[in-house]
Amino acid sequence: MGLFSQKYCDICGDKIGLLGNKKLEDGNMCKNCGKKLSPWFNERRSSSQADIKEQLAYREENKKRVSAFHTTRSLGINTKILIDEDAGKIMVTSAKDLLEANPDVLDFTDVTGCLLDIDETKTEITREDKEGKQVSYLPRRYDYSYDFYIALDVNNPYFSQIRFKLNTFSVDGKPPRQYQEHKEMGDEICRVLNQLTQKVHDPVKKEEDPESIVETNTKKTPVLCPYCGGSATSPDSKYCEFCGGALGQ
Numbered sequence: 001m002g003l004f005s006q007k008y009c010d011i012c013g014d015k016i017g018l019l020g021n022k023k024l025e026d027g028n029m030c031k032n033c034g035k036k037l038s039p040w041f042n043e044r045r046s047s048s049q050a051d052i053k054e055q056l057a058y059r060e061e062n063k064k065r066v067s068a069f070h071t072t073r074s075l076g077i078n079t080k081i082l083i084d085e086d087a088g089k090i091m092v093t094s095a096k097d098l099l100e101a102n103p104d105v106l107d108f109t110d111v112t113g114c115l116l117d118i119d120e121t122k123t124e125i126t127r128e129d130k131e132g133k134q135v136s137y138l139p140r141r142y143d144y145s146y147d148f149y150i151a152l153d154v155n156n157p158y159f160s161q162i163r164f165k166l167n168t169f170s171v172d173g174k175p176p177r178q179y180q181e182h183k184e185m186g187d188e189i190c191r192v193l194n195q196l197t198q199k200v201h202d203p204v205k206k207e208e209d210p211e212s213i214v215e216t217n218t219k220k221t222p223v224l225c226p227y228c229g230g231s232a233t234s235p236d237s238k239y240c241e242f243c244g245g246a247l248g249q
């Protein structure tokens with residue numbers, strides 16, 4: 001069989017167009033079948049034809065769950081967590097047409113944890129010396145930008161985590177208000193989801209203080225200067241390296 005011989009989808013039997021082949025562990029799949037898989041699924045290459053057919057059956061059944069879903073609460077701005085509090089179900093999607101997108105509908109019991117993950121990007125600020133070269137300041141100065149992600153750990157046969165970004169564009173460290181707004185949004189999402197799922201997983205603790213069950217990734221949270229908005233390079237800094245103002249006062 002030649003390198004460019006016609007391939008057929010082992011799932012639906014259709015011809016596979018040029019550059020449209022999706023390799024499986026034991027065969028080939030067309031891009032149209034690939035589009036029907038869960039958007040959170042990322043193990044295609046290690047999946048067999050039987051695995052894919054099984055998931056497509058699950059995805060077809062999921063359409064009924066989407067049709068029966070009634071949103072009573074929505075969290076997020078672009079990608080949203082839609083909640084059906086009466087049925088005890090959620091789905092995560094950025095789509096406007098839910099029936100067409102067919103987002104995975106999960107039970108509260110499927111969600112085992114919610115984490116706010118803040119990714120920090122540090123870019124050095126340089127200056128031009130007398131020879132026209134870009135050189136570092138002493139001490140070095142940096143610009144900071146942040147991306148905010150929600151990571152949901154779930155029990156599902158086809159994926160174990162749903163991870164999505166809260167912000168559309170990276171958030172600058174200055175002004176600190178934008179950073180704080182996104183952090184508060186992420187904290188609120190985790191607080192609500194952890195509270196809802198905690199009631200299902202452990203009904204005895206349903207009256208527990210919601211603040212005690214929020215999981216927030218704080219290892220990358222910077223110390224922001226209240227005077228100039230600068231971000232300290234060390235969380236133990238007592239004074240701002242940009243304006244000299246006292247931190248944590």
